[in-house]
Each structure stands twice: as structure tokens, then as C-alpha cells.
Amino acid sequence: MTAAFNIEDLARPDLKGLQPYEAHYAPGVIRLDANENPHDFPQEARDYIMSRVGPQFFGRYPDPLARDLVSDLAAHYGLGAENLMVGNGSDEIILNIMLAFGAGRKVFIAAPTFSMYGIHARVAGAVPVEVPRGPEFEVDVEAMVRAGGREPGVMVVCNPNNPTGNATDPADIEALARSVNSLLVVDEAYIEFGGESCVPLLGKYPNLAIMRTFSKAFGLAGLRLGYLLAGPAVIRELMRIKQPFNVNSFTQLAGRSVIRFRDLFEAPIRRIVAGRDRLARRLRELPGVTVYPSVANFLLIRTNRAAYEVYRLLLDGGVLVRHLNLGERGEFLRVTVGTERENDIFIARLKTILDGPGTVRA
Numbered sequence: 001m002t003a004a005f006n007i008e009d010l011a012r013p014d015l016k017g018l019q020p021y022e023a024h025y026a027p028g029v030i031r032l033d034a035n036e037n038p039h040d041f042p043q044e045a046r047d048y049i050m051s052r053v054g055p056q057f058f059g060r061y062p063d064p065l066a067r068d069l070v071s072d073l074a075a076h077y078g079l080g081a082e083n084l085m086v087g088n089g090s091d092e093i094i095l096n097i098m099l100a101f102g103a104g105r106k107v108f109i110a111a112p113t114f115s116m117y118g119i120h121a122r123v124a125g126a127v128p129v130e131v132p133r134g135p136e137f138e139v140d141v142e143a144m145v146r147a148g149g150r151e152p153g154v155m156v157v158c159n160p161n162n163p164t165g166n167a168t169d170p171a172d173i174e175a176l177a178r179s180v181n182s183l184l185v186v187d188e189a190y191i192e193f194g195g196e197s198c199v200p201l202l203g204k205y206p207n208l209a210i211m212r213t214f215s216k217a218f219g220l221a222g223l224r225l226g227y228l229l230a231g232p233a234v235i236r237e238l239m240r241i242k243q244p245f246n247v248n249s250f251t252q253l254a255g256r257s258v259i260r261f262r263d264l265f266e267a268p269i270r271r272i273v274a275g276r277d278r279l280a281r282r283l284r285e286l287p288g289v290t291v292y293p294s295v296a297n298f299l300l301i302r303t304n305r306a307a308y309e310v311y312r313l314l315l316d317g318g319v320l321v322r323h324l325n326l327g328e329r330g331e332f333l334r335v336t337v338g339t340e341r342e343n344d345i346f347i348a349r350l351k352t353i354l355d356g357p358g359t360v361r362a
């Protein structure tokens with residue numbers, strides 16, 4: 001007789017309704033959906049990586065502490081290795097934070113924002129509590145303090161915020177750090193494109209942690225590398241639970257090459273910023289399009305035609321953007337700043353779609 005195996009008996013009941021992160025796969029289209037860097041990874045930095053890949057490179061486990069990479073990063077920030085932890089993308093660091101500090105507690109999230117904070121909180125057995133941002137998507141500091149109270153937990157502010165693109169003043173971050181007993185995680189995934197970093201505040205607040213990624217400005221999304229800057233006590237706790245070989249050897253090397261050739265990334269970053277501002281101006285000229293102010297490498301927009309329909313029609317025309325349902329706030333599109341050519345194609349297709357039948361005229 002076969003045992004009556006039933007996955008329903010086994011699956012965690014608290015994760016029943018959890019929707020996995022929606023990662024789109026649409027080969028052969030212009031990808032303006034994932035906030036990646038559209039420009040080529042610099043040849044010199046690539047050569048540096050390849051010149052260090054010897055015959056033993058793939059057969060050995062990576063350095064579990066990524067010592068060389070951590071030391072380069074620490075030198076870059078003028079911090080010690082005890083202030084740093086690297087991860088297999090900042091996604092992994094988010095999960096580790098939730099596992100180390102969130103399980104059985106509340107995670108206060110300034111929302112709407114990046115969905116992985118809530119997803120990883122739930123996976124770790126924490127309770128995500130969304131604290132609504134204000135009408136301009138600004139962090140509601142008072143509401144965050146009220147929600148967090150004096151309870152120890154985790155608080156997350158994305159700055160600049162994905163998907164809205166706006167920045168938070170470091171004074172607001174300081175006000176939060178001072179007022180709560182939670183670990184305050186500031187996700188600076190897009191800080192190279194605009195906004196003011198909270199790194200200078202690190203020494204002042206032991207409950208402050210700052211997360212960064214190589215996936216956006218530094219064009220390493222495919223290799224997965226993120227890191228956390230925090231006080232030694234926070235890093236020590238995270239080290240207890242991290243996977244031993246979480247960042248592979250190739251990625252460690254690629255991260256080091258980015259730090260070494262950091263200057264080569266400045267021009268593409270400036271190009272993206274200029275492209276963003278140009279794209280925003282051109283979108284604002286289109287009737288029926290609302291563009292939200294952004295200091296990141298993407299724009300949040302609203303159109304007078306149903307967002308999902310516009311998303312589908314853009315995809316049919318070979319351009320992938322992100323469709324977002326932000327609950328009571330409605331439906332939006334988020335478009336990543338691409339190359340100049342990609343931006344032109346996107347604008348042209350969008351214009352055709354909004355000029356077509358099905359658009360509500362103002």
C-alpha cells in the first residue's frame with residue numbers, strides 16, 4: 001500500500017496565498033521592465049575578470065567570506081570588513097535579514113515598494129506590515145514610528161523607491177532611526193542615479209543598515225551581487241545564517257573589477273540619468289500621460305488607457321515594460337530607461353497605442 005502523501009498536508013499553511021515574484025521572460029524584445037543597465041559592461045573590466053580566470057578557478061569552492069571583495073568594498077567606503085556582508089544579489093540579503101531578525105516579528109514596510117521585502121518576510125515567518133506612503137509617495141515618518149512603536153522588528157525604506165522613483169531625505173531616515181527599536185534597512189539599490197545616500201549616518205545609528213546592489217548602475221544583474229553595510233553586531237548575526245558559499249568565485253571577481261574600474265561606469269550612469277530626464281519630458285508632452293518625478297533609472301507612469309492593455313500592446317510591439325497594480329492607488333506602468341534607441345522606440349510605440357481606438361479622450 002502506498003502512503004497517502006498529500007502536499008496540502010505538508011505545505012506551510014501561512015504561505016498558501018503567497019504569489020511568487022513575477023519575473024517576466026520574453027526573449028527578443030526590448031526589455032525595459034527590470035531596471036537593468038542597458039549599456040555594455042566595459043571591455044576593460046571584462047578583460048580584467050577573464051585574465052584572472054585560471055584552470056583551477058571553476059573547480060574550487062569560492063571564498064565563503066569573499067575576503068578580497070569585502071576588503072575592496074570596505075576600503076571604498078572607509079569602513080572595516082566587520083561592517084560588510086555580500087550576498088547573491090541583494091535579494092539574498094533581504095531574505096537573510098528577514099530570517100535573522102524578522103521571524104516571529106513584524107516587518108514594517110513603507111509601501112508601495114519593491115515586493116520582495118514582503119515576500120521574503122513571509123517566507124521567513126515574519127509578518128509584513130505595509131505602512132502607506134503619502135500622496136506623493138513620500139515616507140510617512142510619523143506613521144512608520146507609530147506602527148513600529150518600541151517593538152523590536154525590521155523596518156524597510158527603499159531610497160530612491162522602486163517603483164515610484166522618488167527619494168527620501170536622510171533627515172527622515174535619521175528621524176526613523178532615532179525613534180524605533182527596529183533594524184532600519186535602507187535599500188539604496190538606485191542611489192547612483194539620484195537621491196542622497198545614508199551611508200554617512202552609519203556610525204551614528206547602530207540600528208541602521210544600508211543595502212546596495214551591483215545589479216543596476218554597475219550592470220551585473222546576471223551575476224547576482226549585493227551587499228549590506230551595517231554595524232558589526234548586525235553583520236555578526238547575519239553571518240550565522242548565511243549560506244557558506246553564497247557568492248560564487250566569478251561574481252566575487254566581477255565585483256572587484258567594478259570597484260577597480262569604477263570610473264568607467266560614470267559615463268553610462270550619466271547617460272542613463274540624462275536619458276531619464278529626456279524620456280520624462282517627452283512622456284509629459286503626450287496627452288493623457290502622467291509621469292511621476294523620478295531620481296532613479298526608471299519612470300512610473302499612468303496613462304488614460306487601461307495600464308494592462310497598454311502593457312500588452314507594447315509587448316505585442318516588442319517592448320516589455322512593467323505593469324503594476326498598486327491596489328487602491330490604481331494601475332501603473334514602470335518603464336526602465338534604456339538606450340537612446342530603445343527609449344525612442346518605446347515612445348513611438350506608446351504614442352501609437354495612445355492615439356489608437358480604446359483610448360479615453362480627455
Ligand SMILES: Cc1ncc(COP(=O)(O)O)c(C=O)c1O
Binds near residue numbers: 035092158212226
Ligand atoms: C529596490 C530593489 N532592491 C533590490 C533589488 C534586487 O537586486 P539584486 O539584483 O541585487 O538582487 C531590486 C531589483 O529590482 C530592487 O528594485
